[in-house]
Structure formats: C-alpha cells, structure tokens
Amino acid sequence: MLRVEMTKMLCRPRTWLTIALLAGLPVVVAIFVKSTGIGPRPGQGPALLSEVLTNGLLFPAAALAMILPIFLPVATAVMAGDTVAGEASMGTLRYLLVRPVSRTRLLVAKLVSVVAFVIASVIVVTAVAYVAGWALFGVQPVSSSISGSTLTTQDIVIRTVVTVSYVAVSMLGLASIALFASTRTDSPLAAALAALAAFITSEVLDLIEATRAIKPYLPTHYWLSFVDLFRNPILWHDVTRGFALQAVYIVLFLGAAWASFSTKDITS
Amino acid sequence: MTEVIRTAGLTKCYGDTPVVDHLDLEVRGGDLFGFLGPNGSGKTTTIRMLLGLVHPTGGSIELLGQPMPKQAHSALAQVGTLVEGPAFYPAMSGRRNLGMFDAAGANGSRRTRPARIDDALERVGLSHVGRKPVKAYSLGMRQRLGLAAALIRKPKLLVLDEPTNGLDPQGIHEIRSLFVELVQDGTTVFLSSHLLAEIELICTRAAMLANGRLVAQDSMERLLAPTGRLLLDTLDPIEAESVIRSLVHGATVERTGEHLLVSVNGMPPEQVNAALVGAGVRVRELVRQRRTLEDAFLGLTGDSGDAAR
Numbered sequence: 231m232l233r234v235e236m237t238k239m240l241c242r243p244r245t246w247l248t249i250a251l252l253a254g255l256p257v258v259v260a261i262f263v264k265s266t267g268i269g270p271r272p273g274q275g276p277a278l279l280s281e282v283l284t285n286g287l288l289f290p291a292a293a294l295a296m297i298l299p300i301f302l303p304v305a306t307a308v309m310a311g312d313t314v315a316g317e318a319s320m321g322t323l324r325y326l327l328v329r330p331v332s333r334t335r336l337l338v339a340k341l342v343s344v345v346a347f348v349i350a351s352v353i354v355v356t357a358v359a360y361v362a363g364w365a366l367f368g369v370q371p372v373s374s375s376i377s378g379s380t381l382t383t384q385d386i387v388i389r390t391v392v393t394v395s396y397v398a399v400s401m402l403g404l405a406s407i408a409l410f411a412s413t414r415t416d417s418p419l420a421a422a423l424a425a426l427a428a429f430i431t432s433e434v435l436d437l438i439e440a441t442r443a444i445k446p447y448l449p450t451h452y453w454l455s456f457v458d459l460f461r462n463p464i465l466w467h468d469v470t471r472g473f474a475l476q477a478v479y480i481v482l483f484l485g486a487a488w489a490s491f492s493t494k495d496i497t498s
Numbered sequence: 499m500t501e502v503i504r505t506a507g508l509t510k511c512y513g514d515t516p517v518v519d520h521l522d523l524e525v526r527g528g529d530l531f532g533f534l535g536p537n538g539s540g541k542t543t544t545i546r547m548l549l550g551l552v553h554p555t556g557g558s559i560e561l562l563g564q565p566m567p568k569q570a571h572s573a574l575a576q577v578g579t580l581v582e583g584p585a586f587y588p589a590m591s592g593r594r595n596l597g598m599f600d601a602a603g604a605n606g607s608r609r610t611r612p613a614r615i616d617d618a619l620e621r622v623g624l625s626h627v628g629r630k631p632v633k634a635y636s637l638g639m640r641q642r643l644g645l646a647a648a649l650i651r652k653p654k655l656l657v658l659d660e661p662t663n664g665l666d667p668q669g670i671h672e673i674r675s676l677f678v679e680l681v682q683d684g685t686t687v688f689l690s691s692h693l694l695a696e697i698e699l700i701c702t703r704a705a706m707l708a709n710g711r712l713v714a715q716d717s718m719e720r721l722l723a724p725t726g727r728l729l730l731d732t733l734d735p736i737e738a739e740s741v742i743r744s745l746v747h748g749a750t751v752e753r754t755g756e757h758l759l760v761s762v763n764g765m766p767p768e769q770v771n772a773a774l775v776g777a778g779v780r781v782r783e784l785v786r787q788r789r790t791l792e793d794a795f796l797g798l799t800g801d802s803g804d805a806a807r
Contacts (some may be wrong), residue, residue: 234602241590321585325647328549328581329603330574496551 231331235339239347248305249351253358255301256293260359264366278460282363285370287386289363290356291460294397297355298453302348303429306401309347310408311422313340314491318416318498333492341409341484348401352394379462389459396456396469403449403476404429406483413491416498446471449479500527500563502655502686503548507557510543517543519710520557525688525703530681532697532718533690534791535707536799541690544707545581545659550574562655575605578653580661584644588633592624592643595632600650618646623672637664645673656680659690674700698722698791708799721794724786728767730758731783732774741777742770759787 239245259279263269269280278292314337317323326336363369369383381389408425415421432450435441445451452472458465503525510518518540525531535541546552548559550567559566564573586595596615600606606614619625622642632640641664648656661677662670677687677700691697697704698718705715714721732738735758739751742760752759762770771784789797 231602234598238587238598320587321583322587324546324549324551324581325579325585325599326602327551328574328577328579329599329605330550330571331603332571493553495553496546 231335231339232342235343236346239343245309245347248309249347249354252297252301252305252351253355256289256296256355256359257362259293259296260289260362260366278457282367284367286363286365286367287360287369287383288460289367290359290390291386291393291456293355293359293362294352294393295454295457298397298400299433302351302397302401303404303450304426305351306344306348306405307408307425307429308418308422310344310405311412311420311425312418313344313409314412315415315421316412316418318496319418321498323498324496327496334488337409337413337488337491341405344405344409345398345402348405349394349398352397352401356390356394381460381462386460389464392469393456393459396459396472399473399476399480400453403479403483406480406487407449410483410487410490413487413494447475449475451475501525501560502527502529502562503531503688504560505544505548505557508544508547508554508559509556510540510547510552511555516555517710518547518554521707521710521712522715523705523712524715525686527686528681528684529686529688530677530700530702531686531688532701532704533688533707534692534694534697534704534795535690537692539707539799540710541707542582542659545657545690548657549577549579549581551581575603575651576654578648578651578656580644580648580656580658582659583663584640584647586632586640586643586647589631591629592627592632592635592639592646593619593629595643596647596650599647606651614650614652615646618649621649621676622646623669638666638669641665642669642673645676654685656685656687658687660692661689662691662693662696670696694791694795704791706795706798713798714794722789722791724788726761726764727787728760728762728770729783729785729787730760730774730781731756732758733780733782734778737777738774738779738781741774741779745770745773 259276263279263283267283269283270276276292276296278288278295282289282292314323317326327333404425407428408421411424412418412421429450432448436445436448436451452468452475455468455472458468501524503523505521505523508518508521508523509516521544523544533541533544543552547554548561548566550570553567561573562576566573586592587598590598593615596618597611600611600615601608616625619627622645624639624642624646627639632643635643641661645658645661648658662673665673674696677689681687689697689701701718703717704721706713730738735753738758742749742751742762746762746765748763750761760770767784767786771781774781
C-alpha cells in the first residue's frame with residue numbers, strides 16, 4: 231500500500247510543481263539581495279538573511295525561514311487535506327477499501343506519503359538554497375552566527391540538518407490536523423481550508439499580547455525557533471519545547487483521524 | 499448449496515429513520531442474483547454494508563461464510579465490486595489504474611499481475627486500449643474498465659451495482675454474455691439494477707426491495723409464474739367469448755387491444771383451444787399470460803415506481 235501511495239504522489243505533476251515553487255522563492259530572493267546588495271536590516275525581514283551577505287552557507291537556513299511562515303504550511307495543508315478526502319471525491323476510496331485495504335493501513339500510508347512530501351520539499355529547498363548561496367554569496371569556512379561569534383562549516387552543516395528535521399516535524403503537526411480534517415469531509419478543498427484556518431488562527435493569536443497565557447500551546451508558536459540553532463551557544467529551550475509541542479499535536483490529531491476514519495460510514 | 503451472501507435482520511438507520519429494515523438476504527453459490535428496488539429503496543446502502551463500507555445499525559452479514567465486517571480482510575479478498583459507478587485516477591492509463599488497485603491490499607501477486615490485467619481487459623473488450631489516460635475515456639469505456647477492475651483477482655463473488663450503465667446496446671449484450679459466462683465458470687454474481695428487463699433476461703434469482711424492506715425473494719421462474727389467465731388472439735372475438743362463457747361457468751373475458759384476456763378457473767389451455775377450434779373459432783394465438791418482472795415489481799412495491807424517500 232505504501233508503494234502505491236508513493237507512486238501516486240510521485241506521478242502527480244502537482245507534487246513536483248509545488249516543490250519547484252517552494253525552492254524557487256528563496257532563489258528569487260537571493261538574486262534580488264545579491265544584485266542590489268541590500269540585505270534587510272538586522273532584526274528585520276526574514277531571519278538570517280542579513281547574515282547571508284557575508285556567508286552563503288547560512289542561506290539554506292535563511293531559505294527555510296522564508297518558506298516556513300506561509301508557503302510551506304499552505305502546501306502541506308493542501309497535500310495532507312487531499313489525502314483521504316481527495317480519494318473520496320474521486321470515488322477511489324471505496325474501491326481501495328474493498329480491495330481490501332484496512333482503514334488503518336490506508337491512513338498510515340497516506341501519512342507516510344505526506345511526511346515524504348514534507349521532507350522532500352525541505353531537502354530540495356535546502357539543497358537548492360545551498361547551491362544558490364554558494365554561487366551567489368560564496369562560502370566562507372568560518373562565519374559569524376547571529377550572536378556575532380563564529381561558526382565552523384561543520385557546525386553550520388550539523389545545525390542545518392537539525393533545522394531540516396525541526397521544520398519537518400513542525401509541518402507534521404499541521405499535516406496531522408489536515409489529515410484529521412480530511413477524514414471528516416469528502417471535499418479536499420474543505421479539508422485544506424480547515425487546516426489553514428487552524429494555522430491562521432494560531433498565527434493571529436500568536437501576534438497579539440492578550441493571548442500570552444495560551445501562546446506556548448499554539449501550534450505555530452515555536453515554528454521559527456530553529457533560528458536559535460544558529461546562535462552561539464545554541465538556545466535549546468524553545469527548540470525542545472517546539473519539538474515536544476508538535477509531538478503532542480501529532481499524537482492528538484492522528485489519534486482523532488484514526489478514530490474518525492475507522493468508524494466512518496463511507497458513502498462517497 | 500452453500501450461501502455466498504446471507505444477512506439476518508440487517509438494519510441501517512440514519513437518525514431514527516431506517517433506510518434498510520430487517521433485511522434477510524440469501525444468495526447461493528452459482529446464482530446470478532438480481533437485486534431490485536426503486537431509487538432510494540436502500541439497495542446501495544445494503545451493498546455498502548455487504549462490503550464493509552457502511553456499518554450496520556443491527557443484524558448480521560455473512561460473506562462467503564465469513565462474518566462481516568469482522569473478517570472483512572479474508573472475505574473481501576475474494577470479492578470483485580462495482581459500486582455506484584467506476585472510479586479511477588484520471589491522469590493514469592487504464593492499465594496503470596488496474597495495476598494500482600491490484601497492488602493495493604495484500605492479495606494481488608505481483609508476478610501474475612500483468613497477465614491478470616491483460617485477461618481482465620480482454621474479457622470486458624478493452625484489450626485494444628492504449629496508454630491514453632482514463633480522463634479521455636468514454637462513459638462506456640470507464641464502465642468496462644470498472645468491470646475489469648472487479649475481475650482482476652478472479653473473484654468468487656461479484657457484487658455489481660448498475661453494471662451496464664452508460665453502455666451501448668452492443669456493449670450491454672456483451673457484458674450480459676460475460677455475466678452468464680462467469681456464472682458458468684462458477685462465479686456468483688450479485689447484480690443490482692433498476693433495469694427490470696435486464697434482470698428478467700439473465701438472472702436466476704432475484705430479491706426486491708421497497709422502502710428498505712424485502713418484499714420478495716425467489717427464483718425467477720416463480721417470480722414470473724403464469725397468472726392463470728390466457729391471452730387469446732382471434733379473428734372471431736365475439737364467437738370466442740360466447741364459446742368460453744358456455745364452456746366454463748364464471749369465466750371472464752376482457753378485451754385488451756388486439757387480444758382477449760380470458761380467465762377460465764384453471765382449465766388447461768389445450769382444452770380451451772380444442773373447444774374454440776371445435777366451434778369454428780379461428781384462433782391465431784393462445785398463450786398463458788405471464789407476469790413480467792415489471793408487473794411483479796409494481797404489484798409488490800405498490801406502484802411507487804420512483805418514489806423518493
């Protein structure tokens with residue numbers, strides 16, 4: 231079943247187009263920054279971008295910080311929202327289930343394909359950004375971190391790897407919400423919209439002061455904390471909180487998705 | 499005979515309204531079973547329950563001797579289905595689609611897959627189909643591909659919902675012959691349809707559903723048993739009527755278009771014919787009147803042909 235799901239995903243032009251667009255955005259930004267030489271003032275604009283001018287090696291992390299606030303979550307929500315509801319709206323869901331494919335197995339296969347998509351897009355973005363950073367800004371062996379001290383190349387590589395997994399886990403939290411929504415409706419659009427509504431609500435609540443009490447529990451609150459991985463020394467506090475919080479959301483919503491899907495009457 | 503489908507008291511309620519109400523179905527091995535009912539009578543819900551897609555509110559289901567939905571995995575592996583129209587991944591070719599569905603679930607051996615797909619495509623008359631994506635298929639081709647998908651694993655039981663939808667008369671004829679062929683090979687076919695003539699033509703047994711309840715379940719012979727009346731076509735209707743009235747006490751004769759519809763209290767037709775011919779009545783045709791499935795159906799469902807619920 232896993233192989234079937236992966237084939238289906240890889241055969242869709244949409245998957246590749248999305249990944250291409252995701253990787254394209256940071257490249258466009260890099261070209262503008264390079265050609266004008268104008269970086270954002272420190273503390274403003276996408277995280278790490280001002281540091282990139284001095285070392286292209288930081289560009290992958292900067293690129294992730296660019297797609298993470300909106301672009302990647304939207305793509306993830308659309309992908310994950312489509313999983314079950316998309317099959318339902320095409321009518322193929324009933325034919326898969328009577329093959330028979332157990333509902334749990336189908337859900338797991340769908341989840342794995344979403345995970346694969348998120349990891350693939352994060353890796354492609356990172357790789358493309360690395361090449362763009364190297365080509366446009368050059369790579370210095372020793373670089374300044376956000377904190378002003380120096381980071382070795384090895385440091386940056388390790389930190390980038392941790393960043394990639396952090397971003398993937400952050401997206402999985404949202405993907406779990408979308409997957410749950412996807413089991414509740416036969417419309418992929420409605421499922422994606424539900425997940426995006428959750429995402430935007432969380433973002434808005436995270437912006438205002440009055441919600442201080444619940445902020446640490448908002449799913450998007452720690453999303454950008456991976457920037458702390460590029461401080462020296464690393465500020466682990468928010469990153470670990472972020473990992474833990476996403477784990478809670480993932481378990482909660484995957485559980486709900488499983489409970490909802492395994493008892494559902496399939497009438498599509 | 500072993501039962502291939504057996505339900506006891508099968509019930510599905512949405513809220514307080516029963517959509518399927520204490521249904522006792524019995525489909526035997528080797529049947530070409532017709533499942534009839536007006537739109538909204540609960541046919542599709544019943545089929546979905548048989549296949550484990552919809553959970554029953556009450557009652558039990560046995561599919562190929564295994565309780566559903568508990569043993570869904572082993573039971574469904576031997577069932578081919580077409581439920582409410584075929585569905586495919588539109589961007590992929592027909593062959594690829596069949597491969598996808600066969601690879602889903604644990605029972606389709608990879609080694610025999612290409613051969614089984616070729617065989618299924620040939621059986622439904624799609625062997626010439628090339629690489630074009632399913633979205634470019636006509637309705638009839640999709641229907642055939644749906645049947646092919648149901649056949650790839652050589653199932654013991656086929657559960658088919660309106661399988662001749664969208665086919666042209668030639669296609670309908672081919673697919674009907676295919677069903678008869680499959681039943682001869684030992685497959686049991688459960689065919690849901692509202693095309694009464696189609697069921698009448700090929701099925702050996704049938705069940706009728708109205709408002710979620712079973713109103714009849716019997717062999718086709720008995721459902722279509724003679725009514726006990728005779729249909730007479732003659733050039734001398736007036737003489738014929740008087741001969742019959744004097745022949746049988748209490749006989750009734752009605753004119754229906756060209757024919758006389760005669761009720762003779764069970765007197766055998768050959769006797770009636772002898773009397774008529776003996777009296778010089780020119781008989782063109784004399785047959786026992788048989789119910790059509792439509793008569794039986796309308797009689798049993800209270801003329802509510804398309805009553806939507």
